[in-house]
Amino acid sequence: xxxxxxxxxxxxxxxxxxxxxxxxxxxxxxxxxxxxxxxxxxxxxxxxxxxxxxxxxxxxxxxxxxxxxxxxxxxxxxxxxxxxxxxxxxxxxxxxxxxxxxxxxxxxxxxxxxxxxxxxxxxxxxxxxxxxxxxxxxxxxxxxxxxxxxxxxxxxxxxxxxxxxxxxxxxxxxxxxxxxxxxxxxxxxxxxxxxxxxxxxxxxxxxxxxxxxxxxxxxxxxxxxxxxxxxxxxxxxxxxxxxxxxxxxxxxxxxxxxxxxxxxxxxxxxxxxxxxxxxxxxxxxxxxxxxxxxxxxxxxxxxxxxxxxxxxxxxxxxxxxxx
Amino acid sequence: xxxxxxxxxxxxxxxxxxxxxxxxxxxxxxxxxxxxxxxxxxxxxxxxxxxxxxxxxxxxxxxxxxxxxxxxxxxxxxxxxxxxxxxxxxxxxxxxxxxxxxxxxxxxxxxxxxxxxxxxxxxxxxxxxxxxxxxxxxxxxxxxxxxxxxxxxxxxxxxxxxxxxxxxxxxxxxxxxxxxxxxxxxxxxxxxxxxxxxxxxxxxxxxxxxxxxxxxx
Numbered sequence: 001x002x003x004x005x006x007x008x009x010x011x012x013x014x015x016x017x018x019x020x021x022x023x024x025x026x027x028x029x030x031x032x033x034x035x036x037x038x039x040x041x042x043x044x045x046x047x048x049x050x051x052x053x054x055x056x057x058x059x060x061x062x063x064x065x066x067x068x069x070x071x072x073x074x075x076x077x078x079x080x081x082x083x084x085x086x087x088x089x090x091x092x093x094x095x096x097x098x099x100x101x102x103x104x105x106x107x108x109x110x111x112x113x114x115x116x117x118x119x120x121x122x123x124x125x126x127x128x129x130x131x132x133x134x135x136x137x138x139x140x141x142x143x144x145x146x147x148x149x150x151x152x153x154x155x156x157x158x159x160x161x162x163x164x165x166x167x168x169x170x171x172x173x174x175x176x177x178x179x180x181x182x183x184x185x186x187x188x189x190x191x192x193x194x195x196x197x198x199x200x201x202x203x204x205x206x207x208x209x210x211x212x213x214x215x216x217x218x219x220x221x222x223x224x225x226x227x228x229x230x231x232x233x234x235x236x237x238x239x240x241x242x243x244x245x246x247x248x249x250x251x252x253x254x255x256x257x258x259x260x261x262x263x264x265x266x267x268x269x270x271x272x273x274x275x276x277x278x279x280x281x282x283x284x285x286x287x288x289x290x291x292x293x294x295x296x297x298x299x300x301x302x303x304x305x306x307x308x309x310x311x312x313x314x315x316x317x318x319x320x321x322x323x
Numbered sequence: 324x325x326x327x328x329x330x331x332x333x334x335x336x337x338x339x340x341x342x343x344x345x346x347x348x349x350x351x352x353x354x355x356x357x358x359x360x361x362x363x364x365x366x367x368x369x370x371x372x373x374x375x376x377x378x379x380x381x382x383x384x385x386x387x388x389x390x391x392x393x394x395x396x397x398x399x400x401x402x403x404x405x406x407x408x409x410x411x412x413x414x415x416x417x418x419x420x421x422x423x424x425x426x427x428x429x430x431x432x433x434x435x436x437x438x439x440x441x442x443x444x445x446x447x448x449x450x451x452x453x454x455x456x457x458x459x460x461x462x463x464x465x466x467x468x469x470x471x472x473x474x475x476x477x478x479x480x481x482x483x484x485x486x487x488x489x490x491x492x493x494x495x496x497x498x499x500x501x502x503x504x505x506x507x508x509x510x511x512x513x514x515x516x517x518x519x520x521x522x523x524x525x526x527x528x529x530x531x532x533x534x535x536x537x538x539x540x
Contacts, residue, residue, distance in 0.1 A: 111403060112403050113384045155518075157518055187407075188408060190407070190410070191408060215521075217517075217518055217521050218522065275518060275519060277515065279386060279515070280384060280385045280386020280513045280515050281385075281386070281514070282514070282515065
């Protein structure tokens with residue numbers, strides 16, 4: 001008899017476990033060398049505590065009750081528990097705090113590419129360092145860690161979660177419509193975005209302003225193509241790029257993506273997504289979350305990035321296969 | 324334009340096949356071998372792979388093809404697929420409708436007396452979303468082909484299906500009772516290709532826009 005496992009979970013046998021171990025050791029080595037210290041938090045937390053960070057508790061999907069009838073959730077990301085940890089354990093600590101973690105997170109899945117209910121994240125969080133220096137450090141360390149892990153063609157997309165809401169406000173789009181347009185952009189349903197933008201009866205210049213970010217992505221030259229209010233919004237990204245180049249980081253691996261939207265509600269500034277041309281989905285992501293720690297009691301600027309270890313491994317194998 | 328730009332395009336066999344190939348002709352892609360051979364599926368010289376329309380989002384999501392052409396109906400039914408929708412190509416127009424045997428109140432009566440309406444469809448997700456969204460309880464019966472027979476022989480009260488001209492519905496004595504959505508062919512892209520092959524993807528989109536077939540809002 002074969003005893004089933006829940007869909008989206010799996011066993012790891014020694015050959016693969018050895019490779020995953022090597023991969024995480026290399027990532028951890030780079031994190032530690034850059035002054036990050038590993039923390040571990042419980043997989044189970046009180047739901048009402050995680051909801052302080054994000055009203056969907058970062059998309060937590062698995063809940064149970066303890067003997068007191070309180071609702072527990074399996075964490076769906078690493079960032080909210082760390083914001084909680086910082087408030088609890090580092091209330092007066094000198095800043096910035098550099099923390100990293102290697103831990104499983106749990107989400108609901110749908111049928112699709114690389115969907116796992118249980119997935120191992122390798123993340124780092126830099127707390128108490130404002131933009132743009134903090135963002136530049138996190139991105140540079142992750143680029144270095146992926147190179148150390150053996151990837152050769154990895155790239156990081158760099159966007160800003162505040163850009164599109166700012167453009168929507170600037171364009172005078174009614175509040176009720178903003179969420180719809182943001183959703184179209186997040187899913188990149190460009191025909192729907194175009195149709196809805198045209199329906200709003202805006203001037204041609206304003207329409208163009210709302211549609212431009214969808215195709216503005218690429219090397220530093222795309223920043224030259226950003227005009228009007230967009231030109232101000234990208235100043236932050238330009239500085240992050242410069243700082244990464246200044247610290248000898250792999251700035252060539254950055255892709256500016258002015259339409260990049262991440263699905264966590266807590267991002268307030270720069271957002272990141274990690275790619276490798278060998279696989280069709282992002283290997284990880286993150287961003288700046290300057291309001292999150294404050295929701296747990298210690299208001300601090302912060303940013304972080306988490307890699308999906310399994311996907312990084314997949315990219316490694318594919319790069320090997322493609323040569 | 325496709326292969327030499329480093330792109331692979333997923334082309335749907337079926338209702339959108341001819342027009343997609345015409346589109347490729349317009350881009351200067353030599354489609355003669357594809358047209359002349361319906362058993363061969365992969366054409367690496369011109370950067371084309373052919374497949375069932377409903378498989379296009381799957382290949383594109385995994386990055387096995389960078390871009391693809393498929394119907395909006397397929398994208399609505401597979402809404403969980405992480406693919407970018409870049410262009411409404413305008414061709415392949417049809418409508419997703421609720422159809423039933425001609426009669427006074429084909430949906431109302433079962434809802435009143437049985438509390439739910441039974442719907443046969445090849446599009447269970449679209450049907451479920453539509454009936455839930457309109458506040459009606461429905462039992463969705465998924466079938467794979469010839470959905471029109473379901474109400475005729477009493478399997479269900481009505482169907483949710485795609486229609487272009489309404490001819491098949493009429494031949495089976497079915498009438499359209501509600502319209503759910505319009506569907507046309509769409510150009511979709513893999514999210515990672517959209518970023519890492521941005522110049523090639525943008526050039527493709529611009530060329531297609533220039534062909535003047537694309538629907539304008």
